[in-house]
Amino acid sequence: MTASPAPGEGPIRPVSVSLHEGTIAALKARTGKRGMSAYVETLIQRQLERDRLRELIEDAEAEHGPVNQAAVEAKRALLRGDTVGSADAA
Secondary structure (H helix, E strand, O other): OOOOOOOOOOOOOOOOOOOOOOHHHHHHHHHHHHHHHHHHHHHHHHHHHHHHHHHHHHHHHHHHHHOOHHHHHHHHHHHOOOOOOOHHHH
16 A cells, blocks of 8 residues: 655645635735645645644653643743853753
């Protein structure tokens, strides 16, 4: 049995989706009529990545317990380059 292509891979084929008129108008205003498919494809791929990341986080928390929020904030401060309190972060 052949595996399904990953998101963003494989041949392109048309599908039909139903959207509110206001959503369609905003999409056309942002992308033009010809850029809609690429924009929607990118959005769907991004959402699929977020869904998968959420699943990975849930699996990790089920195995190791919830994330220590103080440790997360300390690491964020390090990434931002904050120096106040960063000695306590590690």
